Structure formats: structure tokens, C-alpha cells
Amino acid sequence: MQIWHMEPFACGDRRLPHHVFPPKKISPDQLCAITGVQSYKIDVDDTLSMKKRLTLVKTERNVNASDFLTINDSITDLNDKLDELYEPMVKDEDLVLLIVEGICYYDVEPEEDEWIRVQCEKGDLIVIPKGLNHRFTVTPKNFVKVQRFFNKLSDTIQG
Numbered sequence: 001m002q003i004w005h006m007e008p009f010a011c012g013d014r015r016l017p018h019h020v021f022p023p024k025k026i027s028p029d030q031l032c033a034i035t036g037v038q039s040y041k042i043d044v045d046d047t048l049s050m051k052k053r054l055t056l057v058k059t060e061r062n063v064n065a066s067d068f069l070t071i072n073d074s075i076t077d078l079n080d081k082l083d084e085l086y087e088p089m090v091k092d093e094d095l096v097l098l099i100v101e102g103i104c105y106y107d108v109e110p111e112e113d114e115w116i117r118v119q120c121e122k123g124d125l126i127v128i129p130k131g132l133n134h135r136f137t138v139t140p141k142n143f144v145k146v147q148r149f150f151n152k153l154s155d156t157i158q159g
């Protein structure tokens with residue numbers, strides 16, 4: 001997982017990194033202190049270890065259901081789907097996401113017009129706290145598979 005401050009008004013392809021200049025990277029601990037976003041590295045090939053970590057996080061966050069979001073070039077109207085997922089949103093429950101394959105970005109906005117980009121890859125588990133403005137996109141490879149966890153009493157989540 002890599003984390004950095006984004007350009008204030010990023011132009012062009014949103015799938016590019018959009019670092020500020022000079023780049024200003026931050027650690028997962030700094031990200032948590034600034035935004036409340038928690039992250040974990042999971043060995044998705046070690047099912048026992050993965051199951052233990054997921055059970056702990058799911059219990060802490062009161063999530064009991066999941067689905068998969070797969071983004072790839074075979075999606076009809078891929079650009080429209082990416083536009084939809086890139087729209088900033090705020091959820092009223094924690095967003096728990098495990099990257100199963102590929103690479104993507106979750107951007108979080110701790111202050112108005114101040115975005116932090118979190119590059120997630122296979123094995124990254126990220127928890128975006130409720131009430132935090134966020135958005136999602138892929139890298140130029142246009143491929144990611146994300147397992148999204150939620151409380152089944154609420155609606156299925158987006159992004």
C-alpha cells in the first residue's frame with residue numbers, strides 16, 4: 001500500500017497517480033491519524049490467516065455480508081462505470097474492502113479539496129470510516145477485484 005497527497009485540482013486521466021510536487025507520501029499510521037482510515041496487509045493465499053483477520057475486522061465493524069466488485073476492460077461502458085465510482089460519496093457505515101486481485105485507488109478527503117490517494121493492491125484490507133468523503137478508481141491497467149463487506153441489513157454498497 002502506498003499513500004500520498006494528491007494534486008489539489010488533478011487534471012487529465014484520473015487513473016494516474018496525481019502526486020503533489022514534490023511528492024508527499026505518508027505512512028498508514030499517519031493516514032489513520034489524519035482520516036481514521038485503517039489498513040492491514042493480508043496474505044490472501046494463506047486462507048487460515050486471512051479468515052482470522054477478516055473475522056476480527058468484520059466483528060469490530062459489524063459487517064456480516066460481502067460481495068465482489070470486478071473492474072476490467074470487458075465491462076460494457078467501462079468509462080461510465082468509472083465515472084460513477086469516482087463521484088465523491090459519504091457512507092453512513094464503515095466501508096470494509098479487501099483487494100483480492102489487481103490494483104486500485106481509494107481517495108479520501110479529510111478536509112475540503114484536500115485529497116489523499118491510497119493505492120491498494122492484492123492483500124490490502126482497508127477500512128474507510130463512516131462519514132468520510134471518498135471515491136474510487138483503477139490504475140491504467142483497468143483491473144481490480146475487490147471484496148466489499150457490509151451489514152446485510154443495509155443496502156449493497158457502491159465503490
